[in-house]
Amino acid sequence: MNELFPIFLKLDRLNTLVVGGGNVALEKASALLRNSPGASLTLVAPMFREDTLVYLKDFPQVILCERGFEFSDLEGRDLVICATDNRELHVGIKEVCAERHLLCNVADTPDLCDFYLGSIVQKGDLKIAISTNGKSPTLAKRIRAFLEDVIPEEIQEGLEGMEAVRKTLKGDFQAKIKALNELTKDLVFRK
Ligand SMILES: C[C@@]1(CC(=O)O)c2cc3[nH]c(cc4nc(cc5[nH]c(cc(n2)[C@H]1CCC(=O)O)[C@@](C)(CC(=O)O)[C@@H]5CCC(=O)O)C(CC(=O)O)=C4CCC(=O)O)c(CCC(=O)O)c3CC(=O)O
Numbered sequence: 001m002n003e004l005f006p007i008f009l010k011l012d013r014l015n016t017l018v019v020g021g022g023n024v025a026l027e028k029a030s031a032l033l034r035n036s037p038g039a040s041l042t043l044v045a046p047m048f049r050e051d052t053l054v055y056l057k058d059f060p061q062v063i064l065c066e067r068g069f070e071f072s073d074l075e076g077r078d079l080v081i082c083a084t085d086n087r088e089l090h091v092g093i094k095e096v097c098a099e100r101h102l103l104c105n106v107a108d109t110p111d112l113c114d115f116y117l118g119s120i121v122q123k124g125d126l127k128i129a130i131s132t133n134g135k136s137p138t139l140a141k142r143i144r145a146f147l148e149d150v151i152p153e154e155i156q157e158g159l160e161g162m163e164a165v166r167k168t169l170k171g172d173f174q175a176k177i178k179a180l181n182e183l184t185k186d187l188v189f190r191k
């Protein structure tokens with residue numbers, strides 16, 4: 001059984017630190033920014049790869065610190081992602097994060113992670129996060145691609161229509177739920 005609990009974070013209100021500036025750091029930072037272009041994000045690394053620098057150019061709020069990680073970098077953070085090539089450093093960072101109740105993800109080390117990144121389907125305002133409980137990120141990627149393909153773009157119009165109806169509905173909570181269930185009961189997706 002997959003016991004992970006998915007939540008949808010407002011990354012523009014949280015303060016995230018990525019330790020590292022190479023390929024894995026770019027994968028993690030781009031996963032965050034693809035979903036939350038306004039994410040408040042800092043990367044710290046003595047060396048930033050060219051690809052990382054090019055990608056991050058489009059996100060002026062992202063702060064780059066070109067130096068080795070220091071424990072004071074953890075001050076004021078909500079989330080930490082370790083993405084360097086130094087495993088001992090990751091273990092040390094994770095330890096301090098645990099003391100400070102800071103949520104930490106450590107690349108390639110599920111045992112050290114408080115949370116995993118998911119494969120994410122995006123269609124307008126619809127977002128579906130997929131987890132395989134760490135069993136197969138590649139299968140998660142395949143399922144994402146499948147769902148992206150079968151969910152029609154028109155889902156956004158449906159969502160906007162429902163939002164408009166939702167705002168006009170009168171009555172108590174139960175009555176609203178009944179009306180909304182009635183409105184959506186025949187909804188089927190066809191491509
Ligand atoms: C546990 C987890 C922790 C975390 O990273 O948060 C984790 C761990 C590891 N990933 C590894 C490898 C790969 N990861 C990917 C891809 C993704 N990995 C992601 C999440 C997660 N990866 C979390 C679990 C998610 C879940 O439950 O399913 C995705 C969904 C989200 C994202 O990272 O953005 C993103 C797909 C995004 C998309 O496209 O939809 C690919 C495929 C590719 O890149 O094409 C490969 C290579 C092929 C393979 O191994 O499958 C390795 C071995 C590294 C090594 O060999 O050393 C470990 C470590 C281990 O398993 O021990």
Ligand SMILES: NC(=O)C1=CN([C@@H]2O[C@H](COP(=O)(O)OP(=O)(O)OC[C@H]3O[C@@H](n4cnc5c(N)ncnc54)[C@H](O)[C@@H]3O)[C@@H](O)[C@H]2O)C=CC1
Pocket residue numbers: 019020021022023024025044045046047048049067068069083084085086089107108
């Ligand atoms: N690239 C990939 O897709 C995969 C990588 N890995 C492993 O993941 C690790 C990282 O890989 P890459 O990102 O490709 O390496 P990389 O060489 O591109 O990046 C490593 C980054 O860590 C930073 N770093 C090193 N010491 C640091 C410190 N004290 N403080 C802050 N940052 C520090 C470096 O400056 C650099 O930015 C490696 O151990 C690699 O074997 C595993 C599977 C796949």
